[in-house]
Amino acid sequence: MATPLLQPEGHQHSEIDRSGTAATHTPDAxxxxxxxxxxxxxxxxxxxxxxxxxxxxxxAALVLMFVGLVAVFGxxxxxxxxxxxxxxxxxxxxxxxxxxxxxxxxxxxxGRSMLGRLVVATRTTISVALPAVGIALVIGSLxxxxxxYHRGLRETISMRIADVIxxxxxxxxxxxxxxVFNPSLGNIVLILAITRIPIYLRTxxxxxxELQSRTFVDAARTFGSKPTAIIGxxxxxxxxxxLLTLATLEFCYVMLAESSLSFLGIGIQSPDxxxxxxxxxxxxxxxxxxxxxxxxxxxxxxxxxxANILAAWLRIATDPAQRWRLSLPRKRGGRRFGTALKGAxx
Amino acid sequence: MLVYLxxxxxxxxxxxxxxxxxxxxxxxxxxxxxxxxxxxxxxEQMRADFMAREGLDQPLLVQMADYFGGVLRLDFGESLRTGxxxxxxxxxxxxxxxxxxxxxxxxxxxxxxxVGCWAALKPNGVADxxxxxxxxxxxxxxxxxxxxVGIWIFxxxxxxxxxxxxxxxxxxxxxxxxxxxxxxxxxxxxxxGAMVSALSxxxxxxxxxxxxxDARVVTHHALRNAAAPALTVAGDLAVGLVNGAVVxxxxxxxxGIGKLMIDSILxxxxxxxxxxxxxxxxxxxxxxxxxxIGYALLDARVRPTVKA
Numbered sequence: 001m002a003t004p005l006l007q008p009e010g011h012q013h014s015e016i017d018r019s020g021t022a023a024t025h026t027p028d029a030x031x032x033x034x035x036x037x038x039x040x041x042x043x044x045x046x047x048x049x050x051x052x053x054x055x056x057x058x059x060a061a062l063v064l065m066f067v068g069l070v071a072v073f074g075x076x077x078x079x080x081x082x083x084x085x086x087x088x089x090x091x092x093x094x095x096x097x098x099x100x101x102x103x104x105x106x107x108x109x110x111g112r113s114m115l116g117r118l119v120v121a122t123r124t125t126i127s128v129a130l131p132a133v134g135i136a137l138v139i140g141s142l143x144x145x146x147x148x149y150h151r152g153l154r155e156t157i158s159m160r161i162a163d164v165i166x167x168x169x170x171x172x173x174x175x176x177x178x179x180v181f182n183p184s185l186g187n188i189v190l191i192l193a194i195t196r197i198p199i200y201l202r203t204x205x206x207x208x209x210e211l212q213s214r215t216f217v218d219a220a221r222t223f224g225s226k227p228t229a230i231i232g233x234x235x236x237x238x239x240x241x242x243l244l245t246l247a248t249l250e251f252c253y254v255m256l257a258e259s260s261l262s263f264l265g266i267g268i269q270s271p272d273x274x275x276x277x278x279x280x281x282x283x284x285x286x287x288x289x290x291x292x293x294x295x296x297x298x299x300x301x302x303x304x305x306x307a308n309i310l311a312a313w314l315r316i317a318t319d320p321a322q323r324w325r326l327s328l329p330r331k332r333g334g335r336r337f338g339t340a341l342k343g344a345x346x
Numbered sequence: 347m348l349v350y351l352x353x354x355x356x357x358x359x360x361x362x363x364x365x366x367x368x369x370x371x372x373x374x375x376x377x378x379x380x381x382x383x384x385x386x387x388x389x390e391q392m393r394a395d396f397m398a399r400e401g402l403d404q405p406l407l408v409q410m411a412d413y414f415g416g417v418l419r420l421d422f423g424e425s426l427r428t429g430x431x432x433x434x435x436x437x438x439x440x441x442x443x444x445x446x447x448x449x450x451x452x453x454x455x456x457x458x459x460x461v462g463c464w465a466a467l468k469p470n471g472v473a474d475x476x477x478x479x480x481x482x483x484x485x486x487x488x489x490x491x492x493x494x495v496g497i498w499i500f501x502x503x504x505x506x507x508x509x510x511x512x513x514x515x516x517x518x519x520x521x522x523x524x525x526x527x528x529x530x531x532x533x534x535x536x537x538x539g540a541m542v543s544a545l546s547x548x549x550x551x552x553x554x555x556x557x558x559x560d561a562r563v564v565t566h567h568a569l570r571n572a573a574a575p576a577l578t579v580a581g582d583l584a585v586g587l588v589n590g591a592v593v594x595x596x597x598x599x600x601x602g603i604g605k606l607m608i609d610s611i612l613x614x615x616x617x618x619x620x621x622x623x624x625x626x627x628x629x630x631x632x633x634x635x636x637x638x639i640g641y642a643l644l645d646a647r648v649r650p651t652v653k654a
Binding site for chain 2: 160177180264283309
């Protein structure tokens with residue numbers, strides 16, 4: 001999580017080529033694999049092709065898509081399966097079809113279908129994680145880009161605020177805030193977003209501070225563009241891939257944080273249900289019904305691992321200086337998810 | 347050195363002040379603090395008594411002065427559960443957390459340095475695979491779930507380890523293993539990365555060509571220079587360790603400050619929560635200063651740049 005993101009030097013070169021604002025190749029500019037006149041649609045297609053070349057990244061993307069689909073459509077499909085109680089059918093073990101597909105993952109202590117509850121919990125978990133990541137991404141990035149572009153006092157104060165938030169354990173902050181205010185869905189999203197804003201703030205600031213001294217920004221300034229126009233047109237497009245990669249990674253963190261909060265009893269509250277809360281509720285039945293805790297935890301692990309793999313892949317794929325790694329012919333059995341990680345730490 | 351230290355103390359003090367002010371502000375934001383301190387089923391009379399006893403009927407400025415005076419003397423009022431001073435409860439719980447966290451960090455650092463060095467020496471070797479797998483796991487597996495799986499396998503199914511408590515040395519194994527996951531995963535990648543770049547430096551070539559053994563090159567030449575980046579993330583790790591400690595202590599019934607916090611929340615004991623949060627913040631503050639000192643001792647380049 002703390003692996004520093006690469007400086008996407010390559011982006012800047014490709015960006016310059018495409019917009020054609022300034023022909024300022026730095027001496028170390030490497031030849032790009034793609035011709036400079038390539039349009040955006042083509043780039044997206046090649047990204048998709050690159051994704052298909054990487055088995056693990058493809059699988060990760062499919063898993064995330066599946067989770068997304070379950071979150072959107074799942075609750076409609078399972079109907080009242082998640083809430084229908086049947087004490088006679090309590091704590092049924094999983095992986096048996098005796099009670100039909102609805103109970104293939106067993107049932108909980110009140111006889112509710114585990115499958116149904118997991119599906120409903122998916123929606124809750126995602127509907128906390130996505131808005132939290134989105135809010136933090138938008139606020140943190142805009143703030144960071146703004147601070148980095150203007151430098152000076154605005155930068156110093158922004159960084160100090162980020163330091164203050166980061167130097168305090170996020171869980172404690174959430175604990176205090178959720179104690180004082182009620183742990184509603186909105187409050188959880190808000191507190192998770194606030195504690196994660198500094199991550200984007202720092203990254204966006206560093207990138208934009210470096211960019212604002214570049215020649216093509218200077219050129220735009222000379223032509224009389226306003227700072228907001230320069231930030232929107234020249235800085236943000238270049239910083240965006242890095243920030244989106246970061247957001248994918250942050251999705252894991254936020255999901256884990258929400259699960260921890262729910263597990264501790266200060267996050268999602270019953271009768272709502274999230275994966276973390278399910279692990280917590282199943283804990284007291286660990287001796288008799290292990291699946292109550294283990295299965296929802298597995299759902300968290302699979303989703304976060306998928307997001308992690310995809311983030312590691314994105315980090316390389318959106319960086320033209322690194323992208324060649326992905327188009328190398330594959331060695332037999334030699335390529336694990338480690339490739340992405342290793343590329344990231346170089 | 348002193349200038350550097352003073353600068354670091356001032357900049358680290360800011361978060362501490364923000365926390366103190368923040369807790370006070372939050373407690374007042376809900377309107378009536380009595381609803382915060384007292385259980386939900388408290389009667390009207392109890393509320394009125396409480397307000398008078400705690401001086402909550404006084405003007406806000408007087409309350410603020412009282413509050414900050416109290417914080418300076420570590421006086422946070424009494425616990426609603428036991429009637430004990432809140433600071434005493436927090437200070438009593440603190441050593442248990444400190445022991446757990448310190449043991450975990452020592453083991454995590456030693457393991458991360460060993461595995462990280464080994465991984466850097468042989469890229470794509472066994473240790474390299476282990477290190478990337480653990481880093482991935484550390485970023486993906488929820489710690490509370492890992493703890494529960496550990497209890498399920500080692501305590502319930504196999505019966506080797508106790509499920510909770512601080513009974514004997516074997517009671518430490520599961521909490522430490524759970525708490526270690528995240529710092530180890532981060533550190534091992536940092537050590538590996540720093541070692542890979544340190545080993546490609548010219549001075550390593552020089553050391554090798556003058557006949558230094560492999561072991562000496564790694565320990566004396568490369569590791570010394572790879573230690574600084576690892577120390578930079580130490581502060582972040584310590585902050586993360588507090589998050590982990592809250593979870594681990596709750597699950598394993600560890601009588602530390604994390605469990606105290608969660609218990610205070612569930613029983614609405616705001617005075618104790620406040621004391622625990624502030625003592626944790628102070629501990630992090632002290633740790634950050636120690637890290638800064640260690641950093642300056644390790645890397646002479648830090649000192650002049652900060653002064654300038």
